[in-house]
Amino acid sequence: MEENIENLQFPIGKYKPNLEFDFSRTVKDMDTLGSFAEMLKESIKDLDESDFKKTYRKGGMNIAQIIHHWCDTHTYAFLRTKHTILEHNPNGKLQGMLFEEIEYQIDEKGAIEGSEVIGEKLIECDDVILAIGQDNAFPWIERDIGIEFDKWDCPVVDELTMMCSLDGVFFGGDAAFGPKNIIWAVAHGHEAAISIHKYCEEENLKDRLPPGMNLTSQKMGIHEWSYSNDYDGSERRLMPHVDLKKRFKQLNIEVELGFTLDQTVKEVERCLNCDIQTVFAANLCIECDACIDVCPVDCLTITENGDEEDLRTRLTAPAENLDEDLYVSAELPQTGRVMIKDEDLCVHCGLCAERCPTGAWDMQKSTILLPKAKDEAESRELQKVSNS
Ligand code: SF4
Ligand code: SF4
Numbered sequence: 001m002e003e004n005i006e007n008l009q010f011p012i013g014k015y016k017p018n019l020e021f022d023f024s025r026t027v028k029d030m031d032t033l034g035s036f037a038e039m040l041k042e043s044i045k046d047l048d049e050s051d052f053k054k055t056y057r058k059g060g061m062n063i064a065q066i067i068h069h070w071c072d073t074h075t076y077a078f079l080r081t082k083h084t085i086l087e088h089n090p091n092g093k094l095q096g097m098l099f100e101e102i103e104y105q106i107d108e109k110g111a112i113e114g115s116e117v118i119g120e121k122l123i124e125c126d127d128v129i130l131a132i133g134q135d136n137a138f139p140w141i142e143r144d145i146g147i148e149f150d151k152w153d154c155p156v157v158d159e160l161t162m163m164c165s166l167d168g169v170f171f172g173g174d175a176a177f178g179p180k181n182i183i184w185a186v187a188h189g190h191e192a193a194i195s196i197h198k199y200c201e202e203e204n205l206k207d208r209l210p211p212g213m214n215l216t217s218q219k220m221g222i223h224e225w226s227y228s229n230d231y232d233g234s235e236r237r238l239m240p241h242v243d244l245k246k247r248f249k250q251l252n253i254e255v256e257l258g259f260t261l262d263q264t265v266k267e268v269e270r271c272l273n274c275d276i277q278t279v280f281a282a283n284l285c286i287e288c289d290a291c292i293d294v295c296p297v298d299c300l301t302i303t304e305n306g307d308e309e310d311l312r313t314r315l316t317a318p319a320e321n322l323d324e325d326l327y328v329s330a331e332l333p334q335t336g337r338v339m340i341k342d343e344d345l346c347v348h349c350g351l352c353a354e355r356c357p358t359g360a361w362d363m364q365k366s367t368i369l370l371p372k373a374k375d376e377a378e379s380r381e382l383q384k385v386s387n388s
Helices: 001-011 025-045 065-087 182-200 244-251 261-268 289-295 351-355 371-388
Strands: 094-108 111-126 212-217 219-221 274-278 302-303 327-330 338-342 359-371
Touching: 025 065, 182 371, 274 338, 289 302, 289 351, 351 359
Parallel strands: none
Antiparallel strands: 094 111, 212 359, 274 359, 302 338, 327 338
């Protein structure tokens, strides 16, 4: 099975870097790159719009996406390599990475209509690893130095400390656990920073501050909340794009047209406000059933407590997603029954909290607090003060 997937992923075989330098091959590669754009134009000139949507394998990129991908990755690779290797390497030793500062000209619709380089910024570093591809590639790490790799050729990394199987070597982002997103990459960087400091101080890497969470009420008046709770259940709309033929006639135009103001407002209202939690105070509930009547998705129930399996059969709406836990409150003061909420159905509209006469339901914003190196340092200082 794995073999088949690999054949589909790499139809012409996996990339094999040639680590032997050969100048004649470099000259040949430069020729290939020089004629690449013309060859590409020639090979796609007779394709029509439906051809551009064809993929070479199920789930793979279509022709239009591949062409854009080539352009993006190769332009970045070229610019970054040029700056890092040629311009700031006077002594044969890397000094840093030079970035161009770009200023964009925005038209009245908010679209980018042009850009210019307004300056440069050098960020000093000892090493640069280009990260522009879609697969992890560590051919430059010797396989006998103690770093263990998994079946995807990713290093085996501890999810808490970010350290791999070789002491003192840390990974993060896509390099650690395969494709994720920039938010995870930044979070991994923070975790690794804590670990690196602890490693240098010879402390236990796993002895670190726990994550925390703050809840803050969003109520601003009887029917007023600090967020828009007008949930709209309409389908996600597709981003309008410039017509394919126009795009290939003029390769430097922005492809995404963006939403109009009205479309944007509608799209925003689809948000489920996952950061706003329905928080229940059982001691305030008088069991008037108003919240149950008003809930548009029937996800609330007041009933006798029981086993989860039994409870799931007695809810206002069936709770069929067994992966989602049910919220079961403490006993209600009037009858000893419990309030149950099926989070799988809740659209965070806040109507239960608006309707509740006693404020037993509240809509509260949750903020997750993930400790950073600065927090660890402050906690260490506090520890020292309390020990002295
Ligand atoms: S927030 Fe809306 S959907 Fe969720 S429990 Fe309250 S009324 Fe029901
Ligand atoms: S509206 Fe408030 S008081 Fe009434 S049942 Fe719901 S939580 Fe309890």
